[in-house]
Amino acid sequence: MTIKDLAAQTGYAVATVSRVLNNHPNVSEKARAVILQAVEESGFQLNANAKQLKQQHATSILVVVKGTANELFSELLETIQSRIAETQYPLHVDYLDEQANEVRRALQLCREKKPLGILFLGGNAENFRAEFEKIDVPCVVLTNDMSALAYENLSSVTVDDAEACRCAVDSLIERGHRKIAVISGDPETSDVGRARYEGCLKSLKNHGIAFDPARDFRGVRFSFRDGYTATLDLLENGSEFTALFTASDVMAVGAIRALHEKGLKVPQDVSVIGFDGLEVGSYLVPKLSSVVQPAQMMAQRSVEILISRIEGEAGAIHETVPFELWERESVTVPKK
Amino acid sequence: MTIKDLAAQTGYAVATVSRVLNNHPNVSEKARAVILQAVEESGFQLNANAKQLKQQHATSILVVVKGTANELFSELLETIQSRIAETQYPLHVDYLDEQANEVRRALQLCREKKPLGILFLGGNAENFRAEFEKIDVPCVVLTNDMSALAYENLSSVTVDDAEACRCAVDSLIERGHRKIAVISGDPETSDVGRARYEGCLKSLKNHGIAFDPARDFRGVRFSFRDGYTATLDLLENGSEFTALFTASDVMAVGAIRALHEKGLKVPQDVSVIGFDGLEVGSYLVPKLSSVVQPAQMMAQRSVEILISRIEGEAGAIHETVPFELWERESVTVPKK
């Protein structure tokens, strides 16, 4: 079933059918009605390949997700989905490994699919620096600040990771904690991991708190397992702390388990703060304290920014959305 | 950049370039080398639209995921991704709302994208019964048994939900529990919810245990929140139980929180068993007992089945993979 068949069926020419299908002007009401009727009956659907071949680009928006197992990304994606669904643009989601090069992948997908714009969930500034120039559609990166890269078609929506972590650690210190350990992403390989770690350091330094990175810090992957093993590692290697800051909620869950296995209670023996504000945190016992990234807002803004760039607005926007510090049951004052 | 340009550049005809690009025989070593060289240098990429338009179908495999926020699906997807990556087939992931009609969506994507085959994560038998006949590529449904539907191109990979739940409840009874409550998906709208609920009923009946559905059962959505509210609802409406079976781990997490808020300890006051075997369960305190769906195996088998159907093997396979019952810290014997 093609528009040719449809044309034959209705007695109109393919051009007219095409016009109706694309809501173009200069079609009589009668023709429109007749053709729409036939479309309805046959369940006809345009061939996207032919259309895109002709138009030289898709009408779709691409989402490149770095890392399949990231809960925050799932939450972001959910909102992105529904926001994009409100527009006429189809959405394509593409997943890659955490270690893969998202820019190179996007480049390939651009050539192949010619999307109108790209949303990146996660990303590494180094990859963008190296090859982003080759991408010429509007892009928005979520959760990773790209303001240092002055590409006019590369925007980003983030919370201020360093500042957020500074606040979180500040809050621990305000409660009286002086012995604090930190687990974050590897500063060498993860931009986000580094920013969050540095925020912690800043707070510790501001308050003149003793902190020996070799003893009190671990830079690992953002996973349950790594949160768990890193905590055991800290405990077994001389770190003594009454508060633990982990740069993700998933790490925090692993960490709490490790603390439990070492006979330490949360929050009585150790206070724990995570990062992200995942839904699961609200149902844990104890309810997890967390630096909340406003997922809905971030998703919403990123879609708005992307669509405005697609529809003609020019220039990059690097938007910082406000984080929130939720201090819940997993934190308390240190034991005397 | 098109194969025409490439042809001009190398002095060969487009046909030869195409042959090289598609690994066809009847190309001289020299031509192959020269053309590959040029491809390398220019970073040339075939236009997928033109290719698919011509070939009448994509070379891709489609994954239709029902529900964005399903952790089990994320775990399945991760394995599916990596297994498919080992083949030459590109992968497309399409997400829909939990309430959407996955078969209708697949139908649309078929017309639009002409995939080689489809993998469904989740699905409703009713939807398949109504419209699946219109889909003519091989399909495999994960987690929902479709053996009752005799389509020759519709396979499924599942655990025996009812049997698994029967075992789980049996295990509670064996520990001495007589007062058991159940939270599952809504039997009216969720096939999986119904099967799991019925498995529970069977065990209870086999053992002659008193069970009043109105008092001891809730059929809700598979979410943290619904697990939480359903548990409160049970407790506040006269259900007294020493053990709670929830048909998903996510529900279990919500349930445990609710129990905690009502002053009930897990497992001392109430034993809890979930379903799915999500990674997070291994890090909770207490470690969550669960009926484990072997996600890796299911993903692996579904990909194998799909690919074999795509590559010529005929006939549907309805494979039941073995579940495992992990009895961990969230269960114990009832208080005397």
Add this chain to the structure above:
DNA sequence: TTGTAGGCGTTATCAT
């Protein structure tokens, strides 16, 4: 082994 040319289903231009 290589080249030529037609057509896949659309859109868009140019007539009518």
Add this chain to the structure above:
DNA sequence: ATGATAACGCCTACAA
């Protein structure tokens, strides 16, 4: 308002 037709980039008989 409608129709005929030339592309879009690729694959694939068929011819050489």
